[in-house]
Amino acid sequence: MDFIVFFWHLLNFFAPAAFLALALGLGAWLLRIPRRLPWWTGVGLNFVLGCSVLGAGLVLTGSDGKLVTYVALVLAMGSGQWLLTPGGEPTIEK
Template identity: 40%
Template sequence: MDLLDALWHVLNLFAPALGVGVISAAAAKLLWRRELAGVRFTRLAGWAFAAGALVLLGGLVLLGQDGRMATYGAMVLACALALWCAGFLRRR
């Protein structure tokens, strides 16, 4: 495996976390328009992506391979929790 193949493998590992993070942040901003008016979209998407990426890495380490349904389910829950923390638990 050369360097370009390794780069594609790493990018494809984190692609589901990026997709779920961006889509869930957009849905949260759309559904809770008034409540999340003061929170930037990049903050929500960044927190959701970071949580999803950590879960994907944890699933890779614990289960020995990526792409398991348990890991994807945990990623969705972690993204939801990160969105809730970033959006609704702001310091006043």
């Protein structure tokens, strides 16, 4: 496998974590949900968490793209976003 093919495989492996982190961060910003950190910091933290979950899923299942890994990804990143809200409770400002 040459470098270009490896690069695209790596990019596609981390794409679900990047998309979900960006969707969670921008969604919280658009809905004006109070947060402890700026939205871009939340995106970065969620991306690192998502990459860790995807890596653990690859090691534990022996293959990437398993449904159980994506379920764990959504649960972990949703919980991470919830922990970034003050008091751990997502509330919408009025």
